[in-house]
Structures are given as structure tokens and as C-alpha cells.
């Protein structure tokens with residue numbers, strides 16, 4: 001496919017349903033993720049965000065509906081074809097688990113070896129490049145237990161980019177990080193988009209981060225896309241559901257006084 005023919009959409013989801021027994025988690029999701037942009041995927045806990053993105057790499061198969069990745073319908077692909085998709089689209093899992101018995105370098109090299117790469121020079125080069133990208137150059141001999149939470153997240157990110165994907169899915173990359181470390185992760189995510197042209201899809205609860213990095217926001221509720229738009233449109237929206245989310249409020253009210261009273 002030539003550059004001009006490439007669609008503006010990188011991942012297209014149509015009528016996606018998923019259920020686990022009686023638990024109907026996705027109830028007809030229709031959404032497009034724009035190529036070369038950063039999309040923030042928001043919504044309450046248990047709303048189906050992680051379940052949704054697992055369909056983008058074939059870790060879950062739809063109960064109904066379709067997922068098209070870079071122009072190819074992946075819904076009925078076999079494992080071999082999916083392998084190719086997983087090279088293009090990589091995932092930084094919720095929790096970003098590293099193997100504690102392996103060095104940083106071995107962790108980052110893991111997807112390459114899984115794929116059958118045996119050229120040790122090439123592996124070392126790819127690992128070094130990936131660690132460079134996440135600003136952890138020369139750390140490959142360290143053990144994960146010697147790293148801070150933020151550094152571990154970076155290693156997980158290095159592992160997600162070592163195969164030079166064109167799309168990265170991040171499942172709560174800020175979870176458990178202090179705001180400053182979270183900010184540095186945001187810089188990396190944005191760098192991947194702007195300097196390497198990667199399509200980013202970021203599941204997060206951090207509104208600060210949404211306003212920093214997102215070009216597009218998709219808000220899920222009860223198994224469907226409830227709202228989508230730009231961060232600016234989100235900020236200006238009067239929709240009560242969105243407002244509560246942006247302002248971090250639950251259904252209950254704290255009342256109008258004291259430290260937690262609304263600003264302004």
C-alpha cells in the first residue's frame with residue numbers, strides 16, 4: 001500500500017460485542033482510532049476498556065462485530081497472521097509486568113526471541129535502541145528489582161517498542177507513578193508519536209495526562225462509546241457524566257464546603 005492510499009484511520013471497530021457468560025461487557029462499540037495520533041481511552045472502572053483493546057491484537061475474539069487494523073480485518077485471522085499484527089501493534093499491559101528473574105536487557109529482548117530472532121548482534125542493537133528511546137541507555141544489565149517504579153514502566157515501554165511497531169496500546173501507563181514520573185512517561189508517549197509516527201492508544205484515568213498528550217478522546221460507558229471529541233471539547237462539555245469524570249467526582253456529593261468544595 002502506498003503512503004497516499006493509507007487511510008486516516010489506523011484501527012476501525014464496528015458493532016463490537018463481547019460477553020463473558022452473563023456479563024455482557026461490550027455492547028456494540030463503534031469507533032475509529034486515527035493514524036499517527038494519540039487517542040485517550042477513558043471510562044469508569046470495569047467499563048470494558050482493557051477488554052476492548054485486547055481485541056486489537058487478537059487476544060480476545062469478538063462475540064459479534066469487526067476490528068480492522070491498518071486496512072485488514074483481523075477478526076478471523078489465525079495465529080500466524082495475528083503474529084504479524086502483533087508486530088505492528090504492541091501492547092503495554094496494565095501493570096506492565098516484567099520478568100523479575102531476567103535482566104532489563106533480557107526483558108526487552110523477550111518479544112524478539114519469542115519471534116525466533118537469533119542474531120545476537122541484531123538483538124543487542126534493537127535492545128540498545130529501545131532503551132535509548134525510553135531514556136534508559138546502558139541499563140540492560142540491571143535487574144528489574146533494582147529499578148524504581150518509573151524506570152520499570154520505561155523498561156516495559158522499551159519492550160513494547162523493541163519490535164518497531166507502528167501502534168502502541170498502553171493500559172494505564174501512569175498507574176502507581178508520582179506526578180513527575182507520570183509526566184516523563186507522557187513525554188515518552190508523545191515522543192513516540194511525533195518523532196516516530198506511532199499511533200498511540202492510551203487507557204488512563206489521569207486527566208492531566210489526557211490534556212497533555214491526547215489529540216482525541218474516546219469516553220466509554222457501559223460497554224459503548226458514550227462520547228468522543230478533542231480534549232478541548234471535553235474540557236468545555238456540559239455533559240454531567242463527562243464533567244464528573246474530568247473533575248474526578250463520584251455520584252455522591254461532598255457538599256459545598258470545606259477543603260473539597262469546588263474551586264472558583
Ligand SMILES: Nc1ncnc2c1ncn2[C@@H]1O[C@H](COP(=O)(O)OP(=O)(O)OP(=O)(O)O)[C@@H](O)[C@H]1O
Nearest residue numbers: 020023025043044045046047048049050051052094
Ligand atoms: N477474561 C475475562 N473473563 C471474564 N470476565 C472478564 C475477563 N476480562 C474482563 N472481564 C470482565 O469484563 C469487565 C470489563 O473489564 P475491563 O478489564 O475491560 O474493565 P476496564 O474498563 O479496563 O476497568 P479498569 O479501569 O478497572 O481497568 C469486567 O466486569 C471484568 O470482570
Ligand SMILES: [Mg+2]
Nearest residue numbers: 049050094171
Ligand atoms: Mg483496565
